[in-house]
Amino acid sequence: MTDEASLNLFQQQELNRRRTTWLLAVFVLFFAWLGFGGDYIYALYTAHGPPAAQHHVWWFGFLMLAVGAGLAAYAYRTGPEKVLWATGAEEVVDPVDDKQKQLVNVVEEMAIAAGVPRPRIWLVPDDDPNAFATGTDPQHAHVAVTQGLLDLCSRDELQAVVGHELGHVKNLDVRLMTTLAALVGAVVLMRDGTNRIFWSRGSGGGSRKKGDLGPLVLVLLVVWILSWILAPIITQLLAVAVSRKREYLADAMGAQFTRNPLALASALQKIEAADMPTTHIKSGAAHMCIADPLGRRLTAREGLLADVLATHPPMAKRVAILKGMGYAQLKKEGGVATP
């Protein structure tokens, strides 16, 4: 995790592939822990009872392992669809107006510049300007922009934003981030489901005698229950940690594709200025967007709190870096900077 920006494209892709595999493996292992841990605690709990009542077959562990593996496979396979579905995006197949035609053209242009196949194009019916990319690899990629972005940005700015998104596609950020979004979704869903089960059980079976519970069992039980509760929070923190550094890199790649860093800078400024939350994009997919869709003020600065909680780097810093690139370029070409 040292200096990620210094890696070349193939190393970036490899890193993202490996991290996706790790993410899926940890997810499945976590489910196995929940399952077998529960079994183990139950086995200890019943160890002193009559043999017939003892817990021998660890069916709960195997069940959870199967559920975890199934969920992971399902999340990986259908991640892009789920993300697009969750944002209410509609695919642009036949552009209906000039703006949509322009979007299609711009995406085609950027796909050529990036040297990737043309991704499928989606439009999110939301007035706040934002954009994201999803997919498992460049051959199966999707780029989505909001109606607000389409209305607000000039052609050059739209191109810059799409270039940024194709940067994510090309270095396989999309694979990691989409898988993560799908897993976060699965965990949150699971939490909601199990909360209901826990509460209904908790009220009914609370009167059991607990005298024969050893301290080890108690500790295990606490840890186990804690991991049920903490799982959603941990996955969301993971989403945060994984996404922030990537934005700088995608900005740089987008600028490399368009050779126009100033357009991206001005697009980011416009997006930042229109600071209302993107209502169609829920927190599960927040880390995938070009700018934080929740409109959180955390992204306004860097610091410990922001480091822990913000999904996006401070906008001012991104703009400053891009402007630096732009002016360096203008100077090289012997032009005059027009702020």
Added chain:
Amino acid sequence: MPSWILLIVLAAAALWIISAYNGLVSLKNQTLNAFRQIDVQLKRRHDLIPNLVNAVRGAMNFEKGTLEAVIQARNQAVTVNAAGPAAVKQISRAENALSGALSRLMVVVEQYPQLKATGNIGQLQEELTSTENKVAFARQLYNDTATQYNTKQQQFPTALVAGLAKAQPADLWEIEDKAERDVPQVDLGLTPVPPLRIAERGSGGEAK
């Protein structure tokens, strides 16, 4: 004695040669592929131009010269393009001439708001912008890939296997001539827009 050391060194050398060779071949194919991309986009552009010319011809009797230049440059480009990848230099020269002629035409169109208002010029303009961008980006990708390929085959130690991989420096797509991008002079036979803007744009040349 330490024959196994020799064996390891030989095996490592062989592995390195294989990977360097494969790297060069892969870059060569990427370069060829990038060139084909340009070709696809150039064809698109050549097909689009007749539409554009037809759309503006009626309204632009007064700009015959600009229009003619576009048609001529286009036909020239189509002829040269048939030569294939071997003639990168000639193709790029012809295409650059076409780019120049086209941008001059688009500036002229800009000067006549009523021309833009009639018919589908606006859409054609977007199409043309996009096609021009696609050509430019395909060219950019080709130049980047070719530069990478050229650098790799000249750098030590990969240069040692360049002969083995039959690596030849790829020609870069020439950068446009600056003069060609200069703002064209507009024939003011009709003076359709406030002359102020034309005066601004046409500074530095002999406006008739």
